Amino acid sequence: MKPGLFRHLTIAAAAITMAVGVSNSDAKAADPIKIGSFLAVTGGASFLGDPEKKTLEMYVNKINADGGVIGRKLELILYDDQGNPANTVPFVKRLINDDKVDILLAGSTTGSTMAAIPFVEKAGIPFISFGGAGVITSPVKKWVFKTPHTDTLAVQKIFTDMKARGISKVGLLSGSGGFDKSCRKQVQTLAPGSGMTVVADETHGKGDTDMTPQITKIKGTAGVQAFMYCGFGAATSIVAKNYKQLGASMPHYQTHGSASKSFIKNAEGGAEGVRLPAAALVVVDALPASHPQKKVAGAYKAMYESKTGDSISSFGGHAYDGLMIAVEAIKRAGSTDKAKVLAEIEKTSNFIGADGIYNLSASDHLGLDEASFVMVEVRNGDWKMLK
């Protein structure tokens, strides 16, 4: 295995430096800080794992080039679990028992994160996950954190916007993917408390190419004031196109699952007027200079896009925030002592990341609130920030 070979090389390198006598007297201090990771680099969830891997590699190299953390280099040990929880378990065991990592920054999907948690909790290693669902940190697990916003926050943000506009009756359409279903559940759970009524609740299948029957039905539902879509990928654009085709005129909301430029481009005008909550990173160009995240998110975007040639996605941002929170905590702890690092991660406050502003504590292992989303509307084919 490559990581193993790499480990031997670093040990050899450390031995040589020691023999030459360049390094400081404390051999321990020259050991790299081991960051363990398992991501869905390939497979169906690779759209998550691929930017996460690139981000981790890019910034680990950058940090090492700048002299490392507390005088030690970072070493990334990364396995591809293809987003499949069955693959995750052996990798987690290997990272914990053989690689003896200091911290885990891993888990592209909720499934693989949940599969890893029992082992991580038992071994007592700080673990920052990039998985989406709220279940990862709610209820709080001692060693487990996560950086991505949850769909709960997104739905709350949408409901806040609707309420401000006097909308209380929503027609919901959702897809059949994990993201879509979880979002639909949040809408159903949060609606009563927010004074919202879901008057229509339609779904469509994976890979469907035409949603006009569902939208026609929602349009014809008595009392409906706004249309909301929970979904991801190509379906977001298809829904927007169908919506325009049917000449529907009520307000159209989608979620952060649609917050990508390809949503606007491929909807061919259908996205005009669609409102959605987005991570600051995705809409960084539309943010005013005064926005607290403008600088951090802008710098990450510039670096990612120039190094990889890919356009930015919020997923890489999850990895960026996870890595930076970990690095800051290790700096403050002054060591990689796991309990100390854990305590310092929990002390993270007002940390400005690409995804939002984190305020972690022993009782909140996500640290983001509704304010981490920016409500935007599509105007003239671009994002326009709403007040």
Next chain:
Amino acid sequence: MSADFLQFLFSGITVGATYALVGLGFSIIYNASHVINFAQGEFVMLGGMATVFFYGAGLPMPLAMAMAVAMTIFIGMALEKFAVEPAKGASIVTLIIITIGASIFLRGLAEVLWGRNFHSLPPISGSDPINIGGALVLPQSLWVVGGTIVIVITLAWFFNRTMTGKAMVASASNPLAARLVGINLKFILLLSFALSAMLGSIAGILIAPISLAYPGVGIMLGLKGFCAAILGGMGNPMGAVLAGLIVGISEALTAGYISSAYKDAVAFIIILAVLFLRPNGLFSTGGTERV
């Protein structure tokens, strides 16, 4: 209410026409080889994706489409030549598994080559909906339906009026006799892969403005097309077309009138029912068991 019905109906016909085109591809290859080519959905994907990228590279649209079809035909023939033909003599199940492998390979290739993002193709004649009896229909839907009709008529002519087409029908109904009268079965098999790759890519190009193009677009279309082929009686091209339309329309009507939650179940329920009641397919005349 009737405007709603028309809306559902047009949606069903558009979607059904794409199922029909994919189903046709399944049928043609099955006829020539008894292989169910599960890479059929990937031919659809390749047609759409390749057009997007040839067009994006600056080629005029008609040329981009032609290049995409040519490329897919080439890939279809390569699939036959390098994966199916060398396994000659292997059991049908082995051959089917080879096509499943090919489909995963092609999807992966598209991801590596063109990325995982989704793309759109400009509709052939604009995106202003046409009002038909209160239902709003995109011009592209008419292109899909029209394209399907043209293809079906052309195929009917090809199979019934040309020597090559007749040779394909002959080798489907009796391979041994066909070989005895001098038909080159190897060539027929190659031709059937080329033909169904062509059908798939044309379907992909026609529906790309509606379904968008992305590496995974062929998975579900392939499955639904397979349903159409089974429903129409495997190896019965016209049956596949009718069955595709039936599946598409019943899905749309279920979503519209019953519940969208049961929409996808409908196709599979129809298949189960047909397999129980008419194992040779909805449109088979029955009785003529081919061995």
